[in-house]
Amino acid sequence: MSSLSGLKYFVPVVLGKAVRALAKIRGGGSAFPGYVTTKLAPRFLEDVTGQFRHGIVYVLGSNGKSTTTHMLTGVLRGHGLKVFTNPSGANLPQGIASSILAESSLLGRLDADIGVLEVDEAFALEFAATVPPSTVLVLNTQVDQLYRFYETERVADMMLDTAQQAKLHIVTNREDPYLSKIARRYGAGDAATGPDITYFGASDEVIANAPHGLFNATDYRDADLAPESHAALAELVATDRTGASIVVGGESIDVVLPAKGLHYGIDAAAAIATAAIILGDDFDPACAAGAFAAMKPAYGRGELLAITNRDGGDEKVEFVMFKNAASLQLNLDALPEPPEQVLFAIDEGTPDISWIYDIDFAALDHIDVITGAKAWQIALRLEHDGMTIGAVEPDLRKAIDLMRSMPKPRTGMKTWIVNYEIMMLARKQIGFLELENQR
Amino acid sequence: MSAMMPMPFLPDSSVTIVQLYPEELGVAGDRGNVMAVRERLARAGVTVSVAEHRVGDSFRSDADLVLVGNGPLSAIRNVYDDLQTVAPELRTIIGDGVPVFAYGAGAELLGHDLALLDGTRLAGLDIFPFHAKRVTKRKVGYVIVDTPLGQVVGFEDNASLWELDSDATAFGTLVAGGGNGDGTHEGVVLGPSIATQVGGPALPLNPLLTDALIRSIASRRGFDYEPGAAHADLDRYATRAREVISANAKHVFSRI
Numbered sequence A: 001m002s003s004l005s006g007l008k009y010f011v012p013v014v015l016g017k018a019v020r021a022l023a024k025i026r027g028g029g030s031a032f033p034g035y036v037t038t039k040l041a042p043r044f045l046e047d048v049t050g051q052f053r054h055g056i057v058y059v060l061g062s063n064g065k066s067t068t069t070h071m072l073t074g075v076l077r078g079h080g081l082k083v084f085t086n087p088s089g090a091n092l093p094q095g096i097a098s099s100i101l102a103e104s105s106l107l108g109r110l111d112a113d114i115g116v117l118e119v120d121e122a123f124a125l126e127f128a129a130t131v132p133p134s135t136v137l138v139l140n141t142q143v144d145q146l147y148r149f150y151e152t153e154r155v156a157d158m159m160l161d162t163a164q165q166a167k168l169h170i171v172t173n174r175e176d177p178y179l180s181k182i183a184r185r186y187g188a189g190d191a192a193t194g195p196d197i198t199y200f201g202a203s204d205e206v207i208a209n210a211p212h213g214l215f216n217a218t219d220y221r222d223a224d225l226a227p228e229s230h231a232a233l234a235e236l237v238a239t240d241r242t243g244a245s246i247v248v249g250g251e252s253i254d255v256v257l258p259a260k261g262l263h264y265g266i267d268a269a270a271a272i273a274t275a276a277i278i279l280g281d282d283f284d285p286a287c288a289a290g291a292f293a294a295m296k297p298a299y300g301r302g303e304l305l306a307i308t309n310r311d312g313g314d315e316k317v318e319f320v321m322f323k324n325a326a327s328l329q330l331n332l333d334a335l336p337e338p339p340e341q342v343l344f345a346i347d348e349g350t351p352d353i354s355w356i357y358d359i360d361f362a363a364l365d366h367i368d369v370i371t372g373a374k375a376w377q378i379a380l381r382l383e384h385d386g387m388t389i390g391a392v393e394p395d396l397r398k399a400i401d402l403m404r405s406m407p408k409p410r411t412g413m414k415t416w417i418v419n420y421e422i423m424m425l426a427r428k429q430i431g432f433l434e435l436e437n438q439r
Numbered sequence B: 001m002s003a004m005m006p007m008p009f010l011p012d013s014s015v016t017i018v019q020l021y022p023e024e025l026g027v028a029g030d031r032g033n034v035m036a037v038r039e040r041l042a043r044a045g046v047t048v049s050v051a052e053h054r055v056g057d058s059f060r061s062d063a064d065l066v067l068v069g070n071g072p073l074s075a076i077r078n079v080y081d082d083l084q085t086v087a088p089e090l091r092t093i094i095g096d097g098v099p100v101f102a103y104g105a106g107a108e109l110l111g112h113d114l115a116l117l118d119g120t121r122l123a124g125l126d127i128f129p130f131h132a133k134r135v136t137k138r139k140v141g142y143v144i145v146d147t148p149l150g151q152v153v154g155f156e157d158n159a160s161l162w163e164l165d166s167d168a169t170a171f172g173t174l175v176a177g178g179g180n181g182d183g184t185h186e187g188v189v190l191g192p193s194i195a196t197q198v199g200g201p202a203l204p205l206n207p208l209l210t211d212a213l214i215r216s217i218a219s220r221r222g223f224d225y226e227p228g229a230a231h232a233d234l235d236r237y238a239t240r241a242r243e244v245i246s247a248n249a250k251h252v253f254s255r256i
């Protein structure tokens, strides 16, 4: 922990905050203020976060970073900790720097016990040199954004390399073929020099009941393609429509999940395992369960938003948001029954959608409106399954009007299955202003 | 079953599509190519069976079409020995006029060789007349190619240069995107077979291409194939998807 000599950060912080205030007035980007401050005071971030009693936790993974960061933050707060966290999706280094700056005093102090940061895989190793993590939680390696990462094993290595920067704890997924082998990176019996390694996972029964498995990438570079076997500190043993049962340290906790889906149950096990290893004897299963019960849904995951239909009647929109093949399939698998009124949308925010041909759409019996720039490509995919398609309307505004013009569904709820960018646009169009994404 | 006997046309005889290594070489929605051929044949009343060839399987020498797709280097190394094992049978059916549609890394394994960034070189099966070389510059985005069959559109995502033999025929002329890397051509053809970097996947998006493959199956097997009313929705959606891709083809997607 480094000492702070009074006014050393006064000027950089004031300047950074001034730039931030200006950027807010102009409605501009949020990354630049962090850039200004860190240029003027390169050790600012390390010094500020170095004051946290429990250090910094990185949350990495192909899928579920925002949700798990949200859950872990909630569980730690439920134990009375002051938690600093970055806004959902603001996971690039300059964005994180800006959010640290925003919460810092003029003297470069931030009143928190721990920081929980969602960090983009591609920048995490580099960022660890600036803001060293005490704990690194790695969720999963899935075939994702190949246009960005080229090969899945490359992103696996980025995350494994970052995990090894953890000073105290590595927490990772026992069910993931790449991640479950992280201990092989340490010499046998050399536990004293490295961080400890903790696993979370799902029971054999839960995995066997998953219609399409967990979607973790196969480790083709190893003779053993499958995950390595380990004991899990937190294990998902059951999920139902509203929650999950997780066994931690021999005790079963029932948690309420923000949205339906096996992946949310595993994210919850990851958050609980991480909280348990950080808090040690202070971890309290009842506190953790209480925290999940009190949690609001993370932005766009399981949120129900009010919408008025053509008759002025009140309805709800349930957003089912996906970022890649894995999250779409796991979300579809979690639908209790085929939704009555369905909008499905992808735009150019997801450049390569070839993977939609690998998705099993059996959970849907029809789609009412397909929209977004990729609408015709989606319709083409679904026509190969003989899916009943109501309308293809690439213009989102018109597509939303079509959904509003439908009679009120029996459930009172319309289901909009959308990529991240469409979720942001659609929220705005039905009157929900962009939030500051607070957790 | 015997490749030596001329096969009489039976109205109820089915067409067999073989997909090579669907897990390892199937990361680019390559099942979509299988699906497109199967669905267009099925809508023409032809019975189709799809056989997935995995490491260790005996090769289906009754294949009417062979499809192979894209995968990472580690996956290539996993299937490499098995591919050498099936190579003689694969060469035999190709010699008998069975078409192959090969995309990405799967295509590169069927060329002369593949040079990797670390300087090593993997020998290919020498079926398609080109050398592939992995490079650092990546081509990502929509791609448009004029071919003798018509305009083909799709999504490309690779960091490879393909150098064609001097007497080889390219698949087509590049209209947008990166293609083979020389900025002018894309892919390579060998009789009815195609090796390409056009993904998306290519066959659902390009019915003219799919129909050309099907026609070569049909003429070899002795049946007529003509898309009809049952294909109208597939064709309509493909047409509209292609229009949007052509309009958006100037996008180059890169984030890092």
Ligand SMILES: [Zn+2]
Pocket (backbone or CB within 6 Å): A340, A341, A342, A366, A367, A368
């Ligand atoms: Zn409906």
